[in-house]
Amino acid sequence: DTAVSQTPKYLVTQMGNDKSIKCEQNLGHDTMYWYKQDSKKFLKIMFSYNNKELIINETVPNRFSPKSPDKAHLNLHINSLELGDSAVYFCASSQERGLNNEQFFGPGTRLTVL
Amino acid sequence: GQSLEQPSEVTAVEGAIVQINCTYQTSGFYGLSWYQQHDGGAPTFLSYNALDGLEETGRFSSFLSRSDSYGYLLLQELQMKDSASYFCAVINQGGKLIFGQGTELSVKP
Numbered sequence: 001d002t003a004v005s006q007t008p009k010y011l012v013t014q015m016g017n018d019k020s021i022k023c024e025q026n027l028g029h030d031t032m033y034w035y036k037q038d039s040k041k042f043l044k045i046m047f048s049y050n051n052k053e054l055i056i057n058e059t060v061p062n063r064f065s066p067k068s069p070d071k072a073h074l075n076l077h078i079n080s081l082e083l084g085d086s087a088v089y090f091c092a093s094s095q096e097r098g099l100n101n102e103q104f105f106g107p108g109t110r111l112t113v114l
Numbered sequence: 115g116q117s118l119e120q121p122s123e124v125t126a127v128e129g130a131i132v133q134i135n136c137t138y139q140t141s142g143f144y145g146l147s148w149y150q151q152h153d154g155g156a157p158t159f160l161s162y163n164a165l166d167g168l169e170e171t172g173r174f175s176s177f178l179s180r181s182d183s184y185g186y187l188l189l190q191e192l193q194m195k196d197s198a199s200y201f202c203a204v205i206n207q208g209g210k211l212i213f214g215q216g217t218e219l220s221v222k223p
């Protein structure tokens with residue numbers, strides 16, 4: 001019954017490694033997002049996909065690469081991890097032209113880079 | 115540029131009413147949303163205002179004045195479980211959700 005799910009929930013890794021976070025939504029939504037929440041709780045959008053097409057790409061290092069194999073999935077791959085990448089990453093989804101623009105967030109992935 | 119201002123923290127007692135204000139500067143404003151986030155949890159949607167006025171949903175209400183670039187979230191009959199961070203967020207015409215820094219609400223007995 002989970003609407004937006006992410007794996008893994010926790011990720012601890014060394015600097016320089018490459019890691020991926022997976023996201024799936026079963027709401028039938030057209031649009032999916034990745035957000036980064038830093039230690040001060042500031043939530044910032046990173047990417048948005050609509051029907052597998054990239055529509056928002058904020059100023060994010062190109063070490064971050066989103067991939068959407070279909071409209072229900074949006075994965076985030078991070079190369080050459082740095083200390084500053086430590087944060088909670090949230091996936092979200094919404095219905096295009098939804099009534100109230102509500103976004104549904106996944107439980108988050110807490111990434112710690114050592 | 116785009117920016118949102120909201121108080122960093124608010125404290126209130128159970129049963130009280132609290133108002134969390136949000137002022138914004140953005141291009142292509144489409145609407146103002148509010149999200150709640152408990153510690154360790156995900157943001158969850160509370161309300162959305164596209165037009166001026168007050169929207170009420172149970173104990174929570176949200177207000178928007180487009181001419182003043184201002185909105186607020188009103189929480190009534192506060193309960194301990196309302197202790198959380200509350201984020202205002204602007205949606206622009208590109209569909210991008212831009213969050214404020216969040217207001218940490220502490221409800222005391």
